[in-house]
Amino acid sequence: MVRIPIHRLQSDLCQISFELVAECPETGARAGLLHTPHGTIETPVFMPVGTQATVKGLTQRDLAEDLGVKILLANTYHLFLRPGHELIRKMGGLHRFMSWPNAILTDSGGFQVFSLSGLRKITDEGVIFQSHLDGDLHTFTPESTVDVQLAFGSDICMALDECPEYPVTHEHARQSMHRTVRWAQQADRHHRLRMAGIAARHALFPIVQGSMFPDLRAECARALVDLDSDGYAIGGLSVGEPRALSMEMVQATREILPRQKPRYAMGVGMPKELPEYVARGVDMMDCVLPSRNARNGYLFTSQGRVIIKHARYKDDARPIDENCRCYTCTRYSRSYLRHLFLAGEILFSSLATRHNVRRYLDIMCEIRHAIISLTFPDYLKCVRSAALDAE
Amino acid sequence: MVRIPIHRLQSDLCQISFELVAECPETGARAGLLHTPHGTIETPVFMPVGTQATVKGLTQRDLAEDLGVKILLANTYHLFLRPGHELIRKMGGLHRFMSWPNAILTDSGGFQVFSLSGLRKITDEGVIFQSHLDGDLHTFTPESTVDVQLAFGSDICMALDECPEYPVTHEHARQSMHRTVRWAQQADRHHRLRMAGIAARHALFPIVQGSMFPDLRAECARALVDLDSDGYAIGGLSVGEPRALSMEMVQATREILPRQKPRYAMGVGMPKELPEYVARGVDMMDCVLPSRNARNGYLFTSQGRVIIKHARYKDDARPIDENCRCYTCTRYSRSYLRHLFLAGEILFSSLATRHNVRRYLDIMCEIRHAIISLTFPDYLKCVRSAALDAE
Numbered sequence: 001m002v003r004i005p006i007h008r009l010q011s012d013l014c015q016i017s018f019e020l021v022a023e024c025p026e027t028g029a030r031a032g033l034l035h036t037p038h039g040t041i042e043t044p045v046f047m048p049v050g051t052q053a054t055v056k057g058l059t060q061r062d063l064a065e066d067l068g069v070k071i072l073l074a075n076t077y078h079l080f081l082r083p084g085h086e087l088i089r090k091m092g093g094l095h096r097f098m099s100w101p102n103a104i105l106t107d108s109g110g111f112q113v114f115s116l117s118g119l120r121k122i123t124d125e126g127v128i129f130q131s132h133l134d135g136d137l138h139t140f141t142p143e144s145t146v147d148v149q150l151a152f153g154s155d156i157c158m159a160l161d162e163c164p165e166y167p168v169t170h171e172h173a174r175q176s177m178h179r180t181v182r183w184a185q186q187a188d189r190h191h192r193l194r195m196a197g198i199a200a201r202h203a204l205f206p207i208v209q210g211s212m213f214p215d216l217r218a219e220c221a222r223a224l225v226d227l228d229s230d231g232y233a234i235g236g237l238s239v240g241e242p243r244a245l246s247m248e249m250v251q252a253t254r255e256i257l258p259r260q261k262p263r264y265a266m267g268v269g270m271p272k273e274l275p276e277y278v279a280r281g282v283d284m285m286d287c288v289l290p291s292r293n294a295r296n297g298y299l300f301t302s303q304g305r306v307i308i309k310h311a312r313y314k315d316d317a318r319p320i321d322e323n324c325r326c327y328t329c330t331r332y333s334r335s336y337l338r339h340l341f342l343a344g345e346i347l348f349s350s351l352a353t354r355h356n357v358r359r360y361l362d363i364m365c366e367i368r369h370a371i372i373s374l375t376f377p378d379y380l381k382c383v384r385s386a387a388l389d390a391e
Numbered sequence: 392m393v394r395i396p397i398h399r400l401q402s403d404l405c406q407i408s409f410e411l412v413a414e415c416p417e418t419g420a421r422a423g424l425l426h427t428p429h430g431t432i433e434t435p436v437f438m439p440v441g442t443q444a445t446v447k448g449l450t451q452r453d454l455a456e457d458l459g460v461k462i463l464l465a466n467t468y469h470l471f472l473r474p475g476h477e478l479i480r481k482m483g484g485l486h487r488f489m490s491w492p493n494a495i496l497t498d499s500g501g502f503q504v505f506s507l508s509g510l511r512k513i514t515d516e517g518v519i520f521q522s523h524l525d526g527d528l529h530t531f532t533p534e535s536t537v538d539v540q541l542a543f544g545s546d547i548c549m550a551l552d553e554c555p556e557y558p559v560t561h562e563h564a565r566q567s568m569h570r571t572v573r574w575a576q577q578a579d580r581h582h583r584l585r586m587a588g589i590a591a592r593h594a595l596f597p598i599v600q601g602s603m604f605p606d607l608r609a610e611c612a613r614a615l616v617d618l619d620s621d622g623y624a625i626g627g628l629s630v631g632e633p634r635a636l637s638m639e640m641v642q643a644t645r646e647i648l649p650r651q652k653p654r655y656a657m658g659v660g661m662p663k664e665l666p667e668y669v670a671r672g673v674d675m676m677d678c679v680l681p682s683r684n685a686r687n688g689y690l691f692t693s694q695g696r697v698i699i700k701h702a703r704y705k706d707d708a709r710p711i712d713e714n715c716r717c718y719t720c721t722r723y724s725r726s727y728l729r730h731l732f733l734a735g736e737i738l739f740s741s742l743a744t745r746h747n748v749r750r751y752l753d754i755m756c757e758i759r760h761a762i763i764s765l766t767f768p769d770y771l772k773c774v775r776s777a778a779l780d781a782e
Contacts (some may be wrong), residue, residue: 054731054738060722083705083730090706091726099722314474315481331451331490335482339474340445346737347445 016156016203016230018043018262018283024376027279028254031371034071034262034283036155037201038095038103041070043262044278044367046360047105047286051075052082053098055357056291057349060100066327067358071103071155073286076148077112080138081131085151093153105286106149107266108158108207109140111235114165122162124179142186150194150202158233159187161207166239173211180209181223188227203230205264211236212245214252221253231262234282238267247276254281271300271359272387275367275380290360294352297341300359304390306334308352313338326358327351407547407594407621409434409653409674415767418670419645422762425462425653425674427546428592429486429494432461434653435669435758437751438496438677442466443473444489446748447682448740451491457718458749462494464677467539467549468503471529472522476542484544496677497540498657499549499598500531502626505556513553515570533577541585541593549624550578552598557630564602571600572614579618594621596655602627603636605643612644622653625673629658638667645672662691662750663778666758666771681751685743688732691750695781697725699743704729717749718742
C-alpha cells in the first residue's frame with residue numbers, strides 16, 4: 001500500500017470550498033457559496049432527491065434549466081443495487097450516466113440500509129444487509145461505501161453511519177454513535193488515500209449522530225471535527241421524533257462544528273421548517289417531501305397547501321399558486337391538474353413535482369436574500385406567525 | 392327550432408380548408424396544408440393521441456415546442472366520462488383546459504364504446520353503454536356526440552359511427568354500415584344547425600365503415616360524399632385484420648372520396664405502414680403505438696426497433712437512435728434509459744415517448760418531403776425493402 005505522510009494529504013484536501021457571504025448577526029444564519037467541480041452553489045441550498053439517478057417525473061433539463069437546480073442528491077443504496085456502481089463507473093460516472101451537468105451529493109447508504117432492507121446485521125466492520133429488490137445479501141463497510149461513491153464520481157460523498165431508530169436508550173445511542181465515529185475515521189482515512197492518487201476532487205462529509213441526546217451529539221461532533229473534513233452532515237433526524245427535538249439536536253452541535261465549513265441537515269424538512277434549520281446554522285438540506293407529496297397530490301403554495309383531489313378545485317381556473325412563476329403555474333389550472341390526478345396521468349406527477357420543487361427553491365431564495373439583506377429575523381418571525389395561523 | 396335554408400348553411404361551412412400542395416403522379420400520395428382555427432398543419436400528418444387531454448408523459452410544451460406537434464387527438468369517450476364535457480365547456484373548452492395552443496381533433500367516442508365499455512346496447516337512435524370507470528349507464532346519439540365535441544371546442548369533430556368487430560358477416564357489416572350512414576346524416580344535420588348559430592369554426596368528418604367488404608366501403612363512402620363534409624375519416628381498421636386487408640379497404644374508397652378534402656385513416660399504424668397509407672391517398676393518421684410502445688420499452692428507430700430491457704443495452708452508451716435529434720437522443724444513453732425502465736421510473740416513459748413520437752413525426756416529414764420533391768415512389772420502395780429485410 002502506498003503510504004503518504006498525513007500533512008501532504010491534508011494540504012491536498014481542498015475537495016470543495018465554502019465561502020461565507022453573509023451571517024445574520026441575530027440568529028447566526030449563513031449565506032454562502034459552495035464551490036464544487038460541477039459549479040458553484042448558493043447556500044443555504046435545498047437539494048432535490050434523485051433516488052435512482054432521476055428526480056421522479058422531471059427531466060434533467062427541467063431541473064437544470066427550468067428550475068435552476070445546482071445540486072442533486074442521489075442514493076448510494078439504490079444505485080449500488082441497481083444499476084450498480086461498476087456499471088456507472090464504466091459509463092463515465094453518475095454525471096455522465098444521468099446526463100447531469102451540475103453537482104451531485106450522494107448519501108452513505110446507511111439510512112436506507114436501516115429503513116429499507118429486510119434482514120441486516122451490524123458489526124464493527126460494517127453492515128450486512130438484504131437487498132429490498134431481490135433479497136441478495138450485500139455488505140457495506142466504511143471503505144466500500146467511499147469506493148462506491150467514488151465510482152459514481154460524486155462531488156460530495158458521505159461517510160457510512162449507523163442511523164438508530166427513534167426512540168433508543170442513551171446507552172444504545174452512545175454505542176451506535178461511537179461506531180459511527182469509528183466508521184467516519186476509517187472512511188476518512190480511506191478517502192484520503194484514494195484522493196491522493198487522483199486529480200479529481202470529491203469531498204467527504206462525516207455524519208453527526210447521537211439520537212436525541214444533546215451530549216452524544218456534541219461528543220460526536222467534537223470527534224468528527226478532528227477529521228478536518230470538507231463539511232459536516234447532521235443525520236438521524238426525521239426518524240419520527242417531534243420537530244422541536246430535531247431542532248434541539250441541530251442546536252446541540254452548532255457551536256462545535258467549524259464555522260467555515262458547510263453543514264448539511266439530512267432529510268429535512270417541511271417548508272416552514274426550512275428557515276428554522278437555517279436559523280440554526282444549517283447550509284444544506286434535502287428531502288423527498290416536495291417530490292413525493294407532489295405525486296400524492298399534496299401541493300405547497302405561498303398561501304398554504306393545496307390537496308388537489310378536493311372537489312373545490314374541480315372548476316378552479318387559478319394556477320396552484322398565483323405567486324409562483326414555475327411552468328406549471330404559468331400554464332395549467334387547478335381544474336386541469338385535478339383532472340390529471342384523478343385520471344392517474346403521468347403528467348400530473350411531472351407538473352406537480354415541478355411546482356413543489358420550485359416552491360422549495362423559492363423559499364431558499366427568500367431565505368438567502370433575507371440573510372444577505374439583514375432582514376432574516378423579520379423573515380423568520382413572519383414564517384412563524386404564518387405557521388401558527390395555519391395550525 | 393330555428394330553421395335555416397340549407398344553401399345558407401352550406402355556404403357557411405368553410406370550417407376548415409384543405410389545400411393540395413403536391414401529388415405524387417405515380418401513387419397519388421398527397422402533400423397538403425390543412426388550415427384550422429388553431430393553425431395550419433402540413434399533411435400528411437401524424438397526430439399523437441392525448442386520450443385524457445394529455446399525451447401520456449409529455450407536457451404541452453414538450454409537444455408544441457420541442458416536437459413541433461400541430462394537431463393532437465383527444466378521446467371523446469374518455470373526456471365525456473371524466474372530467475365531463477360540461478366542465479370542459481365551463482373551463483373555456485379543451486384548448487384552454489389543457490393549455491394547448493394548436494389544433495385538436497376528437498374522435499366520435501364510437502370506437503371506445505365498442506372496445507372499452509362493458510355492457511352496451513345499440514339501437515337506431517344511438518348506443519347505451521356502461522362506463523368502464525364506474526359502471527354508470529350513458530347514451531351517445533349522433534346529435535349528443537356532436538354537442539359533446541362542440542363543448543370541447545374541437546377543431547375537427549367526428550360523427551358517431553358503429554365500429555363492428557372483426558370478422559363479421561357481410562349482412563351484419565351491411566346493416567351496421569347503413570346505421571353509420573344514417574347516424575352521419577343526423578350528425579351532419581345537427582352540426583350544421585349548431586354551426587349556423589355561432590362564429591367559431593368546427594369541422595365534422597363522417598366515418599367510412601363497412602368492415603372488410605370493399606363493396607360496403609364503397610357504398611358507405613358514396614353516401615357520405617353526398618354530405619359534402621369538410622373531410623372524411625376511414626374507420627374500423629386496426630381491429631385485428633391482416634394489414635393487407637386494411638390497405639385494401641382504404642384503396643376501396645380512394646376514387647370515391649373527393650380529392651380536394653382531407654382523408655383521415657383512424658388508429659393506424661406501424662412506422663413502415665405510414666407511407667403505405669399515404670400511398671393510398673391518406674392525409675391524416677393517429678395511433679397510440681408510439682406512446683404506448685414507448686411506455687412498454689419498445690422504441691422505434693431509423694435502424695429498426697430497440698427493446699430497451701434487453702441485456703445488450705446494459706452498457707450501451709449510444710442514444711436510442713444516432714440519427715435522431717430529439718431531446719432524449721441528444722442527452723441520454725440506452726444504458727441510462729434501460730436503467731430507468733427496469734427501475735420503473737416515470738422519466739423513462741417521458742423520454743421514450745418523446746423519442747417515439749419524434750420518430751413518427753420524422754417519418755411524416757420524410758414522406759412529405761418525398762412527395763413534394765417527386766421522389767415518393769423511390770422512398771416507398773426503400774421503406775418496403777427495409778421492411779422485408781427486417782422480417
